[in-house]
Amino acid sequence: METTPTSKRKPTIRDVAAAAGVSRGTVSRVINGGHWVSPDAKAAVDQAIKTTGYYANAAARSLATGRSNSVAFLLTEPQHLLFADPTFSLLLRGAAQELSQRHMTLVLLVAGTPEEHVNVAQYLGAGHVDGVLLISSHESDPLLESLIATGVPTVACGIPLGHASDMPTVSVDEIVSARTATRHLVERGNQRIGMITGPADTPGGRYRLVGFREELGDNFDPNLVEPGDYSMASGAAAMAALLERAPDIDAVFAASDSMAAGAVGVLRKAGKRIPEDVSVIGFDDSGLALTVEPPLTTMRQPFEQISSEMVGLLLHVIEGGTSKSVTLPTSLVVRDST
Incomplete structure (x- = not known):
């Protein structure tokens, strides 16, 4: 018995143009980044794409444009931190949303080991993506040198130490933010901070740390500074060390909410009341601050705006535009921990 397949014809750019009431050229410009298209026309094309079920032939478009139409989200940290540190997931979500609106693909790359560094450098050097969103950077990281050497367009989140002039950046004003957090503790009457x-x-x-030192001035005590790695465990270990050296400490500024949460746990086990005995302030306001008891005072980073600015800057550079850097403000969010 002979059967006939009942496949439906794939929608084309012509179908999208007809549904949107625009030219095929306008549809093509929207698909390839939305440049030189009015907001109304872009909205009409986006809706028509959804209505018709159209999707671009990525391979054909890549051959025609010399681009992959994809961008890498590069995290140079151990893999577990992608899930353990809420700031990374917020930035990832924001970047994915921004790129999806431009019909582009986000490729997640994690390079936390020397082997992963080599693999990622080879992948990026082969031209598999049009650009890189560099989400974390460490001074003297060889992967930074590889990125610069390959010439792949890159935008960094935060100012990469030693490479501030080598790529555009989107960052918060770290020094001013730290000064604001420290001033809040000083204004509460805390003296052993x-x-x-x-x-x-x-x-x-x-x-x-620079902002913390600047705000305290002559009252800065290096004996009251302990390093961490942004993790909750490191915050707990650092707080325990501070308490051992300075049991009269009455306030702590942690450079991340995760470390602040770890510090709070140690303080409570030590019988310290928060904020009556020790005030605690964090940094990020990524969602974790509200889960701590008491809820954390913190410096809020505008994560959605950071992601949006990074994507916009990167696409501008990919299109041949002049690179620039953006500095965004943070805001103090006062809660029960101070």
């Missing part, structure tokens, strides 16, 4: 820093080879680890 400690800090749990991030890694010294990261921009947040270095510049938040």
Whole structure:
């Protein structure tokens, strides 16, 4: 018995143009980034794409344009931190949303080991993506040198130490933010103020300590500073060390909410009341701050805006535009921990 397949014809750009009431050229420009298209026309094309079920032939378009129409989200940290640190997932979600609106693909790359560094460098050097969103950076990281050498367009989240002039960046004002957090503790009447820093080879680890020192001035005590790695466990270990050295400590500024949460746990086990005995302030306001008891005072980073600015800058550079850097403000969110 002979059978006849009942496949439905795939929609084309012509179908999308007809549904949107625009030219095929307008549809093509929307699909390839939305440049030189009015907001109304872009909205009409986006709706028509959904209605018709059209999707571009990525291979054909790549051959025609010399581009992959994809961007890498590059995290140079151990894999478990992608899930353990809420800031990374917020940035990942924001970047994915921004790129999906432009009909582009986000490729997740994690390079936390030397082997992963080599694999990622080879992948990027082969031209598999049009650009890179560099989400974390460590000073003297060889992967930074590889990125610069390959010439792949890159935008960094935070100022990469030693490479500030080599790529555009989107960052918060780390020093001003740290000064604001420290000033809040001083204005509460705290006098023995400690800090749990991030890694010294990261921009947040270095510049938040600078702001802390600047705000305290002559009252800065290096004995009240303990390093961490942004994780909750490191915050707990740092707080325990600070308490042992300075049992009269009455406030702590942690360079991340995760470390602040770890510090709170240690303080409570030590019988310290928060904030009556020790005030605690974190950094990020990524969602974790509200789960701590008491809820954390913290410096809020505008994660959605950071992701949006990074994607916009990167696509501008990919199109041949002049690179630039953006600095965004943070805001103090006062809760029960202070």
